[in-house]
Structures are given as structure tokens and as C-alpha cells.
Amino acid sequence: MATRTARTLPVPPWSLAVTAILSVQLGSALSIHLISKVGAAGTAWLRLSIGALVFLAVARPPLRAIRRHDLPALLGLGIATGVQTATFLAAIARIPLGTSVAIEFLGPLTVATVRSHNKRALCWPALAAAGVTLLAQPWHGHIDLAGIGLAGCAAGCWAVYILLTQHVGDRLSGIQGLAITVPLAAATTAIIGVHQAIGHITLETLAAAAGLALLLPVLPYALEMLALRRIKPSAFGTLMALEPAAAVLLGLLLLHQDPSITQLVGLILVVTAGTGAQRGGRRIAQVV
Template sequence: MTPRAPSTTVPPWGLAVAAMLSIQLGSALSVDLIDTVGPAGTAWLRLSAGALIFLVLARPPLRSVRRPDVPALLGLGITTGVMTTGFLAAIERIPLGTAVAIEFLGPLTVAAARSHSLRALARPGLALAGVVLLTEPWHGRIDLAGIGFAGLAAVGWGCYILLTQRIGDRFNGIDALSMTVPVAAVTAAVIGVPQAAGHITPGVLAAAAGLALLLPVLPFALEMLALRRMTPTAFGTLMAVEPAFGVLLGLLVLHQQPSGVQTAGILLVVLAGAAAQRGGRRRPRLSEPTADRPALDPIG
């Protein structure tokens, strides 16, 4: 009997954690660009640079697209553009960790709604309590616009998880992103082009291209791979640690020091999804993601 070779496949939770770190670092480093071209302008430039990178890496498999795929592809692209613009508008107004905690309510709600456990239904409430501690409304310094934009990003993130899994089951991750990220860039351009007009310089373009590697290129590819091997419940609750990454990088990069109460709020949000990776691995699909070519998994 031939011994089995040890598996070198990166576990799906490892892919998700790497994506989270890349997202939060990219968000923290985007603050200076936001000051120059605005949040929508930053979203448009980053997504446009990301779209060009994905188009270089992969030719969009348009011949493999079936009519039922079109709404999901367009929906994922539009959702990505709205989510990115809303989140960048939020971090322009409120601390990075707070914005991430509010945005996390989206995937956590998806996780609770799709879970078969009654205990999971309490998690969004626990996370919401943490958000209240983070915003400290009793101090009278709450930024309603910032919270509203973060809430818009939360809705977008919840939809993004469901649509990404559906598209990831049909197409190779890079191929799918070569179709959806250009749609996201066009969506962000509606507000981003007027906002950035007159402020675009070679330095701004270079910064946007560099940031595009951190977000969207690397994390979107990693998330697509992760969601092909995880349930939305597991992925959504695993994202609970992302607010902690946001606070950490906000502290290290932006020097945003949370108070003791806000730290407690972050802990509540993280506790809301503490059991993320348990029972969340999806069963392997028997069919290929596309009709004419196998899926390519550069990680595993």
C-alpha cells in the first residue's frame, strides 16, 4: 500500500484570515488617498486598478457564462462597488475598528439567519451591543453619517458573501473576478469620477495601483477560494475577528487609540463569532465550476 502524501492545502480559515489582514491594512493605508480624491474616488481608482490586474491575470470566460449566471455576476459586481465605497466613506468619518465592527453585522446576520442553532440568533444582538460600546452615543459625539455608511457596507458585505459563494461554485476564482471587479469599478465610477476629477496625479495613480494589490486583488481572490470550501455560516462568523484586526491596524497605522469601553465593545463583537470555523467546511462539489474547464486553485 502506497503511503499518502501529506496535504499541503491551506485550510479555508487560513485563507480567510489572510484576506482579513490584507483588507484592514489596505483600508488603513487608504486614508491619505481618501483625503486627496475622496472615498468614492479612492474606491473607483482602487477597483479600476484591480480590474486591470485581474484582466491581465485571466481572460474573462464570457463563453462559459449562462443566462442564469448574469444576475449573480452583475449583482456581485454592483455589491462590491457599493460596499467598497460605503466602507471608505465610513472610515473617513469614524475609526477603522468601529467601521469594521458595524460592517461585520452584515455577515454575522447572514450566519445567524442560515444557522440551524437557536443560539446563533443571539449573536447579532451581542455584536450590536459591542457596536454601541464602540460608538459611545452617551458622549454625544456619534457620527450618524459614518455609521450610516458603515451600515450600507454591512448590507453589501452580507450580500457579497452569498453571491461570492454562488459565483465561486460556477467559475474559477480569478476568472470570476475578471468579470465582477470591472463591474464594481464602473459602479464606483458613478460618484468616484466626479469626486476625483481634478485631483488625479501620477502619484495618486501609483498609490491606487499599490493599494489595489492589498484590496481588492489579494483578499478577493483569497475569499473566493475560501468560500468554495466553507459555508456562509462559518465564513460569516469567522469574520468576527476582523474588527480586532481593524482596531490593531488603526492603532499601528493611524494611531487611533480605543478607550477601555471601546475595547470591551470590540471583545463583544469578536465573541459573537468565536465558534466560526467549527463545522463550517463544505462538502466537495462533484461538478466542475464551469462546463468546459476545471477549477484552478493556486493555493491548494
């Protein structure tokens, strides 16, 4: 039934992937307001906790199907997802959204390059690094090393996420896997998030967190699953390379982060690197 529905959707599959990208970046941009109230870790904890409740309601965790050798990958995936979410939110509170996403994108880009087993593919991370440098513009004298470091940590977690997702995906379906890993991610962020958010949680903040949870991770994962049933993983990965561009656009429209000509050139380099790395490659998986 689900496959038949995916094939008869009256929209082109690429539009589902693009909508998922916009949902992710919209959720990131709109998180800035909540971060100012409950902190980055608090925002991550609330968002992931509500997302976990949604996935638990949709799919029961297949606990009986889990084997002992699956536990390290599941635990690692949950922790990586939680740390990635918290560090990325902390990064966008310090540096522009587009720059944060471009730095974070170095993680999956490096994984795609290594998996290609082609020495010439090493030019793509180098090109992306040059683009990130143009986006950060360190020669202006003001550079937030903490923000860049947090985005770099998120990049590393995204790379780990991709590697562990392959193992977990071989054992569990998408929603079933999320019903396990997203609660683990929420528990990871709770270590700091509860302390940041406690005393600041109101009905307004809960409503905002619920809306953000729908934007990321609930809606993007549903759209991605539908898109991947109708397009090749390599084509999907190429579309994901547009994510830094979407981040810059929404940063401009919602956060009034106006990029310079130099930064736009850097953005083009990052998108070009992401597109090139995906030629004949595998899917760049989306994080929560």
C-alpha cells in the same frame, strides 16, 4: 499543479488567512490618505479599476460560459461590491476604522446566523450589536450618524455579496468570477468616483491606488484561495471573525485611533459573536 503547490507551501494554512485579514485592514487604513485627495468614491474607483486590470490579465472572463440567468447575479454582485467598497471607505473617513469594521461585520454575521437555522444563534447578532454600541459610545453625545449609516450600508452590501457569491461560485471559479465582477464594481463606483477624482489624479495618486489595489483585493483573494484548499470553511470563517480586532490594532498603530477600555470590551463582544456564529457554519466571504 495549483493544488499540489497549495499543499506543499511551507507555512500553516491559518497564517495565510491571517495575512489576508491584515492585508485587507492595512489597505483600509492606508486608504485614508488617498481619500483626502480624491474622495471615498474616487478611491474606490481607482482601487477597483486597477484591481480589475490585474484580474483581467490573470484570467480571461469566460464570457461564453455565461448564461442569461447568470446575468442578474453577476450584475448584482458587481454592484454590491462597488457600493460596499465606496460606502465603507466613506465610513472610515468619518468614524474609527475598528468601529466601521465592527458595524460592517454585522452583515455577514447576520447571514451566518440565518443560515444556521438555530433560534439560539440569534444571540450572536444581539451580542455583536451590543459590542458595536460600546464601540460607538453614543452616550458621549457626539455620534456621527452619517458614518454609522455608511458602515451599515456596507454591512448590507456585504450580506448581499455573500448570498450572490454562492450562485456565481457554482458557475465560475474564483479568479474567473472576479474577472467579471470586479470590473462591474469599478464601473459602479465610476458613477461618483470619476467626478470626485477628476482633476486630482497624478502619478503619485495612481501609484498609491495601485499599491492599495494589491493590498485589497488582489493579495487577499490569492491568499484566501490557498487557505481554503487546506482548512475547513468553518475554521476559515472563525478566523475572519478576527477582522474587527485587526482593524482596531491597525487603527491604533497607523491612524492613532486609541480605543478606550469600554471600546475594547465592545470589540471582544463582536469577535466573540463572530466566532460563535461560525461554529458549524459556512464561510464568511471576503469582499473587495
